[in-house]
Amino acid sequence: MKAMVLHNVRTPLIFERRPLPMPGAGEMRVAVEACAVCRTDLHVVDGDLPHPRLPVIPGHEIVGRVDALGSGVRGRELGERVGIPWLGHTCGRCPYCVSGRENLCDEPLFTGYTRDGGFASHVIADAAYCFSMPDDGDPVSLAPLLCAGVIGWRSLVAAGSGMRIGIYGFGAAAHIIAQVCIRQGRLIFAFTRPGDGAAQEFARSLGAVWAGGSDETPPKRLDAAIIFAPVGDLVPVALRAVRKGGRVVCGGIHMSDIPGFPYQLLWEERQIVSVANLTRQDAFDFLAIVPEAQIRTQTKHYPLEAANEALDDLRSGRLQGAAVLVP
């Protein structure tokens, strides 16, 4: 198999050829058709997240075909298309797992972080954490749904049912969730890096009623704001933009420090909440609405060997939509 491997954080991924791995009990091997590049991959590579298992193959938005089945796997067939997300395994016994919050499991494994992921031609996955994917869709278009889509969905659910939704950081997750909101009849206010006219135009082209820089005040108070950009400075900015009782959802796995701010911004029952990981139910719920919401993902695809270039493009904010690797 071919893989792009992280040996040490803050160093480029290295191309390697390895023997094909064999799936263990309850696992399957999947031949990767496409793997999207998530900001979390960047945080793994850049050393922002503690204790990655090194060396590791990053990548957790994987679409591929079942290539080999381990013992005890039921309900899957060779050649079937599946999706593999960030949540790679949970213990099933801890207080979080038994109360429907497996996203907070005490002993989890995460794809592309603490187990090998999809920046490769093949990947081994726990079969219980894979999802059926449409057989006829384009794998490059489907791949970003598995994290940008699912975590974006969890963030949107956390934001509540308000009409006016602000999104700070208009990247892969935002461009999917904006489409969901608009189909639900809600209004999207898109905040980009100040002066990024191209990103603002992109947001408007997807149906945002307003797009501007994160330093701008929206024309109306927001019911909720979701922050996808890894920028702690945006927390007080977003609090200032939401109405009384409004909520600010931090959707990323890592953020720069949040600066001090006057209590006045939080008062009147505004809330700040974070979203961590996903449950399998999040993925079932989100993937079920994808066909009717007619979500179109904007992607730029790269050969597997260009994974470092894709990561650089994401880091520099040059991308619109999602980067996707094709082995």
Ligand SMILES: [Zn+2]
């Ligand atoms: Zn658990």
Ligand SMILES: [Zn+2]
């Ligand atoms: Zn992700």
